[in-house]
Amino acid sequence: MSKHQPPRWAERFFRWYCNDHLGEAVLGDFIELYERRCRRIGKRRADLLFIWNVITFLQPFAIRKRSATQTYPIAMFQNNLKIAWRSMRRQKMYTAIKIGGFALGLATCMLIALYIRHELNYDQHYVAKDRIYRLYNEYHADKLEMWTSFPASAAKIIKADYPEVEKTGRLIPYEWFDGGNNLIRRDDQGENTYEEGFAYADQTLLEILEVPMVYGNPLHALDKPNTMVISRKIADKYFPNQDPTGRTIILDDDPKKAYTIGAVMEDFPTTSHLHYDFLLTLTEVEFWKGEQDSWCCWNYNVYIKLRPGTDVAALEEKLLRMRDAHHVAYLEKEGDKSAADVRKNHHYRLQHVSDIHLRSASIYDAVPRGDIRYIWLFGAIACFILSLACINFINLSTAKSANRAKEVGLRKVVGSLRGYLVRQFLTESILYSVVSFILAIAMVWLALPYFNILAGKTLIVPWASWWLAPVLIGSALFVGVLAGMYPSFYLSSFRPIEVLKGSLRQGARSSGLRSAMVVFQFTTSIVLIIGTFIIYRQMSFILGAKLGFNKDHVVMIQGASTIKNQKTFKEELRGLSQVKNVTGSSYLPVHGTTRDQNGFWIDGKQKEEKSIGAQHWNVDDQYLATMGIKLIEGRNLDANIASDTSAIVINQSMARSLGLTKPIGARIANWRAWTVVGVIEDFHFESLKEKIGPLCLTRGEWGSIIAVKVNGADMQGALQSLTKTWNRFMPNQPFRYTFLDESYARMYDDVKRTGNIFACFAILAIIVACLGLFALSAFMAEQRTKEISIRLVLGASINSIFRLLTQNFLKLVGISFLLAAPLAWYLMRSWLNDYAYRTELTWDVFAISGIIAVTIALLTVSYQSIRAALANPAQSLRSE
Amino acid sequence: MKGTYIGEFEELVLLTVGILFDDAYGLAIVDELEKQTGRNIMMSAVHKALVRLEEKGYLKSRLGGAAETRGGRNKRLYLLTQAGKKVVQESRDMRNTMWKQIPKIVWEGGKL
Numbered sequence: 001m002s003k004h005q006p007p008r009w010a011e012r013f014f015r016w017y018c019n020d021h022l023g024e025a026v027l028g029d030f031i032e033l034y035e036r037r038c039r040r041i042g043k044r045r046a047d048l049l050f051i052w053n054v055i056t057f058l059q060p061f062a063i064r065k066r067s068a069t070q071t072y073p074i075a076m077f078q079n080n081l082k083i084a085w086r087s088m089r090r091q092k093m094y095t096a097i098k099i100g101g102f103a104l105g106l107a108t109c110m111l112i113a114l115y116i117r118h119e120l121n122y123d124q125h126y127v128a129k130d131r132i133y134r135l136y137n138e139y140h141a142d143k144l145e146m147w148t149s150f151p152a153s154a155a156k157i158i159k160a161d162y163p164e165v166e167k168t169g170r171l172i173p174y175e176w177f178d179g180g181n182n183l184i185r186r187d188d189q190g191e192n193t194y195e196e197g198f199a200y201a202d203q204t205l206l207e208i209l210e211v212p213m214v215y216g217n218p219l220h221a222l223d224k225p226n227t228m229v230i231s232r233k234i235a236d237k238y239f240p241n242q243d244p245t246g247r248t249i250i251l252d253d254d255p256k257k258a259y260t261i262g263a264v265m266e267d268f269p270t271t272s273h274l275h276y277d278f279l280l281t282l283t284e285v286e287f288w289k290g291e292q293d294s295w296c297c298w299n300y301n302v303y304i305k306l307r308p309g310t311d312v313a314a315l316e317e318k319l320l321r322m323r324d325a326h327h328v329a330y331l332e333k334e335g336d337k338s339a340a341d342v343r344k345n346h347h348y349r350l351q352h353v354s355d356i357h358l359r360s361a362s363i364y365d366a367v368p369r370g371d372i373r374y375i376w377l378f379g380a381i382a383c384f385i386l387s388l389a390c391i392n393f394i395n396l397s398t399a400k401s402a403n404r405a406k407e408v409g410l411r412k413v414v415g416s417l418r419g420y421l422v423r424q425f426l427t428e429s430i431l432y433s434v435v436s437f438i439l440a441i442a443m444v445w446l447a448l449p450y451f452n453i454l455a456g457k458t459l460i461v462p463w464a465s466w467w468l469a470p471v472l473i474g475s476a477l478f479v480g481v482l483a484g485m486y487p488s489f490y491l492s493s494f495r496p497i498e499v500l501k502g503s504l505r506q507g508a509r510s511s512g513l514r515s516a517m518v519v520f521q522f523t524t525s526i527v528l529i530i531g532t533f534i535i536y537r538q539m540s541f542i543l544g545a546k547l548g549f550n551k552d553h554v555v556m557i558q559g560a561s562t563i564k565n566q567k568t569f570k571e572e573l574r575g576l577s578q579v580k581n582v583t584g585s586s587y588l589p590v591h592g593t594t595r596d597q598n599g600f601w602i603d604g605k606q607k608e609e610k611s612i613g614a615q616h617w618n619v620d621d622q623y624l625a626t627m628g629i630k631l632i633e634g635r636n637l638d639a640n641i642a643s644d645t646s647a648i649v650i651n652q653s654m655a656r657s658l659g660l661t662k663p664i665g666a667r668i669a670n671w672r673a674w675t676v677v678g679v680i681e682d683f684h685f686e687s688l689k690e691k692i693g694p695l696c697l698t699r700g701e702w703g704s705i706i707a708v709k710v711n712g713a714d715m716q717g718a719l720q721s722l723t724k725t726w727n728r729f730m731p732n733q734p735f736r737y738t739f740l741d742e743s744y745a746r747m748y749d750d751v752k753r754t755g756n757i758f759a760c761f762a763i764l765a766i767i768v769a770c771l772g773l774f775a776l777s778a779f780m781a782e783q784r785t786k787e788i789s790i791r792l793v794l795g796a797s798i799n800s801i802f803r804l805l806t807q808n809f810l811k812l813v814g815i816s817f818l819l820a821a822p823l824a825w826y827l828m829r830s831w832l833n834d835y836a837y838r839t840e841l842t843w844d845v846f847a848i849s850g851i852i853a854v855t856i857a858l859l860t861v862s863y864q865s866i867r868a869a870l871a872n873p874a875q876s877l878r879s880e
Numbered sequence: 881m882k883g884t885y886i887g888e889f890e891e892l893v894l895l896t897v898g899i900l901f902d903d904a905y906g907l908a909i910v911d912e913l914e915k916q917t918g919r920n921i922m923m924s925a926v927h928k929a930l931v932r933l934e935e936k937g938y939l940k941s942r943l944g945g946a947a948e949t950r951g952g953r954n955k956r957l958y959l960l961t962q963a964g965k966k967v968v969q970e971s972r973d974m975r976n977t978m979w980k981q982i983p984k985i986v987w988e989g990g991k992l
C-alpha cells in the first residue's frame with residue numbers, strides 16, 4: 001500500500017497542542033480521512049485539508065492543559081524543603097563549604113554595595129540639588145587643565161550680570177590666612193586648643209548648600225564682619241549645653257583675630273563633599289588692598305544656584321562675556337601677552353554639585369574626594385567574588401550529581417515531570433542561598449567596624465530602611481535561582497533508564513565546564529594577588545623613595561604661631577643637648593602645611609612671557625640644614641647679610657622652567673624682584689603622583705611650625721626636653737607635635753588603604769576559590785576510591801597516587817596563571833600611570849604570585865589526596 | 881450533573897453512536913451523520929460534542945481498533961452509557977408527548 005505522508009509539521013503541531021485524551025485517536029481519524037482524500041482528490045488538496053483540519057481543531061476543549069495532573073503546591077513545597085534539608089544534613093562537609101563560601105562571597109558583596117551606595121549618595125541631600133553648581137576653569141591649550149579657583153569679584157559679577165543665576169557664594173578651601181587649622185580659645189579663657197577644619201565662606205554659600213542651623217538665624221549667620229559659624233560638634237565641645245551665638249572666639253591667641261559666633265550649624269553630613277567645623281565670614285574681608293576687585297589673584301571657589309529651567313550650556317557660553325570684559329581686560333591693561341591665549345583657550349564651566357565627589361579626578365581643587373574609577377573597580381570585584389561563590393555552588397552541585405542521579409531517576413519513574421524536579425532543585429538552592437544570606441548578614445554586622453577602618457569610611461547598615469528587607473529577600477531569591485539554575489536543569493535532565501541501569505559515568509559529564517570554572521576562579525585570585533603585591537610595592541617605594549630631604553627624626557612643633565618671641569625660642573631649643581638643628585617655617589614638604597603658588601618671570605619679561613607657577617616659601621637660614629636638603633650651587637640664605645631680604649634660592653626644576661643656565665645672580669620676579677643666590681636639589685614637596693614642580697625659598701623669620709631635627713637615639717628624652725622648653729614659653733597652650741616621617745606616610749594613606757583593601761579582597765577570593773577546590777578534590781578522591789585502592793593493591797606508591805590526584809588541578813592553576821599574568825600586568829600598569837614616580841613592574845612579582853597560587857592550591861588539594869593515598873585499600877574493596 | 885438538557889446536535893451524535901454500536905469513533909460518526917442528515921459536518925464539532933457528552937456521563941470510551949489506514953493509530957471508540965440511553969429515550973418520549981398534544985386540525989386544515 002502506497003503510504004502518503006501528511007505534512008510533518010502540521011502533525012507535530014497537532015501533537016504539541018492536543019491533549020492526551022484525544023491526541024492519538026483524533027490524529028488517527030485525521031490520517032484515515034487523509035488517506036481517503038488522497039485517493040479521491042490527490043495529495044496536494046488532501047494536504048491542505050489536513051492542515052485545515054488541524055487548525056480548526058485548535059479549540060479550547062482539545063488543548064493540552066499544561067498541568068495535566070493536579071498538584072498541591074504547598075505540600076510539594078514542604079516536601080521539597082524536607083528533601084533539601086535532608087540532603088544538606090547528609091553531607092555536612094559539602095553543605096558547610098557551599099554555604100560558607102557563599103556567605104563569604106555575599107558578605108563581601110554586601111559590604112562593597114554599602115560602600116558604593118555611600119559614595120554614590122554624595123551631595124544628594126539638597127532640596128534644590130538640580131540647580132546647584134560649582135564653577136571651574138577649563139584651559140585647553142596643549143593639554144587640558146582644570147581648576148576651581150576664581151578671583152574674588154567673579155561671584156559678584158555673575159550674580160549681577162546674569163539674571164538666570166539666583167545666588168552665588170564663595171568658599172576659600174585653602175590653608176590660607178586663617179583657613180586650614182588654627183589654635184583657638186574662648187575670649188574668656190586662657191588656654192589655646194588646636195582645631196582643624198577652617199575655611200572662609202560667604203553667607204550665601206550657607207544658603208546655597210542649605211546648611212541647617214542649630215542656633216542662630218540661618219539668614220544672618222555670616223553677614224556681619226568678623227563672624228564665624230561653628231559646627232554642632234565644636235559648639236558642644238566649647239559651649240556645652242548653651243547657645244553660643246554672640247560669643248567670641250580668638251584665633252591663634254591674637255586679639256585681632258577675634259570672631260563672633262553668628263550661628264551654629266549641624267555637622268556636615270558624611271555624604272557632603274565639604275567638611276568644615278569653622279566657617280569664617282568673607283563679609284568685608286579684604287586680604288590686601290584692592291584684592292576684592294582685582295583679577296590678579298585667583299583664590300575663591302564659586303558655587304552657583306541657578307533659577308529653575310536654566311540652560312547650563314547656554315550659561316557657560318554667556319560667561320565668556322565675563323571672561324572678555326574682566327579677565328582679558330585685566331591682562332590687556334597689565335600688558336600681559338597671555339590675553340590672546342586666554343581669549344582662545346580659557347572657558348568657565350559649571351559642574352553639578354553631586355558630580356563633585358566622584359567626577360573631579362582631573363579638576364584641581366582642595367577638596368578630598370572619591371574616584372569614580374574605584375567605584376567601578378570595587379563593583380567589578382564584588383561581582384567577581386560573588387561569581388566565584390556561585391561557581392563553587394554550581395561545581396559542587398553538579399559534581400555531586402551522581403549521588404542525586406538515582407533519586408532523579410526514581411522520581412521520574414514514579415511519574416515526576418521535569419518541571420517538578422527543576423522546582424525541587426531550585427527550592428534546594430534557594431534554601432542554601434537564604435541560609436547563606438542570613439550568615440552573610442551576620443558577617444557584615446561583625447565585619448563592618450573593621451571595614452570602616454579599612455576603607456576610612458563611616459558606613460552603617462540601614463537596618464531601619466523600609467527597602468532593606470525586600471531587597472535582601474529579593475536578592476536571596478535571585479542569587480539562589482541564579483546559582484541553582486544550571487545544576488537544576490543539569491540534574492533534572494538525567495534519563496531514568498540510564499541512571500537506574502548504572503551506565504551514567506558518575507559526575508564525569510561537564511567536567512570540562514568544571515575545569516573552566518576552576519580556571520576562572522584562580523585567574524581572578526591570581527590577578528588580585530598580583531595587584532596587591534604591586535600596590536604594596538608602590539607603597540614601600542613611596543616610603544623609601546629618595547625624596548631629596550631627610551624626613552627621619554624631625555619633630556614638627558605645631559601651633560608655634562602664637563609664640564611671641566620665636567627667635568629666642570629657637571635659640572633655647574638649639575641649646576638642648578639632643579637637638580641637632582632647628583628651623584621655623586609654615587612651609588614643609590608634607591601635606592597639611594602652608595602652600596603659596598605664585599607666578600614667576602625672569603625680571604623684566606613680565607609683559608612678554610607667560611609666568612611659570614612656583615611655590616614661594618618663607619624659611620629661615622637653618623631650613624636646608626634641618627631638612628637635609630642639598631645645595632648644589634651658590635649659597636644658602638643668610639640671616640646676617642642684610643641684602644638677603646631680596647635673595648632667593650631656587651630648585652633645579654625652577655631653574656629649568658625659567659631657562660636659567662647660569663642661575664646664580666639672575667634676577668627673577670613675582671610681585672617683586674629677587675636675586676638668585678643658590679640652587680638646591682629637587683626634593684619632593686608634593687605627592688609622588690606629581691612631578692617635582694618649581695619651588696623657591698626666600699627669607700622669613702617667622703613660621704607656624706618649628707621643625708626640630710633631634711638625635712634619634714633618645715627620642716623620648718628629646719621630646720621631654722622639648723616639652724619642658726615649650727611649657728616655659730607657652731604655659732597656656734599644650735605642646736603639640738608630629739613627626740615629619742609620619743606626616744609624610746599619612747599623605748599616602750589612600751595608597752595604603754587601597755593596598756589593604758586589595759589584600760582583603762585577594763584573601764577572600766583565594767579562600768572562596770580554595771573552598772571550592774578543596775571540595776572538588778575531596779569529591780574526586782571519593783569518586784576514585786576503588787581505583788586508588790586497586791592501584792595501591794597492585795603496588796602503586798603513595799607518591800604516584802598523590803601525583804595522580806593533584807596534577808590535574810595543578811594544570812588548571814597553571815593555565816589560570818598564564819591567563820592572569822598579562823591581565824594583571826595591563827591593569828596594574830594603568831594604575832601605576834597615576835604616579836609620576838613609580839616602582840617597576842618586574843617579573844619576580846608575577847613569579848611570586850604564581851608560586852603562591854600554586855602552593856595554596858597544592859596544599860588545598862593535597863590533604864584529600866594524601867588521605868586517599870594513605871587509606872587502607874582493604875576497607876574500600878571489602879564491599880565488592 | 882449539569883442537568884439532563886442536551887442540544888440538537890448532541891442528540892444526533894448520541895443517536896449516531898447508538899446506530900454504529902461497536903464501531904463508533906470520530907470519523908465513522910462524521911460519515912454517518914453526513915449520510916443521515918445530508919449536512920456538511922465538521923470533525924472538530926463532532927469531537928467537541930463527544931468530549932462534552934463523555935463529561936456529562938452519557939458516553940464512555942475506550943481506545944482500540946488500530947488500523948493500517950490510520951497510520952497504526954488507535955480509535956477512541958464510544959458507547960452509550962445507561963444515562964445516555966436514558967437521555968435519548970427521555971428526549972424521544974418528550975417529543976412523542978408533545979406530538980400527541982398537537983391538535984389534528986393543525987395537520988389537516990392548515991388554512992385560517
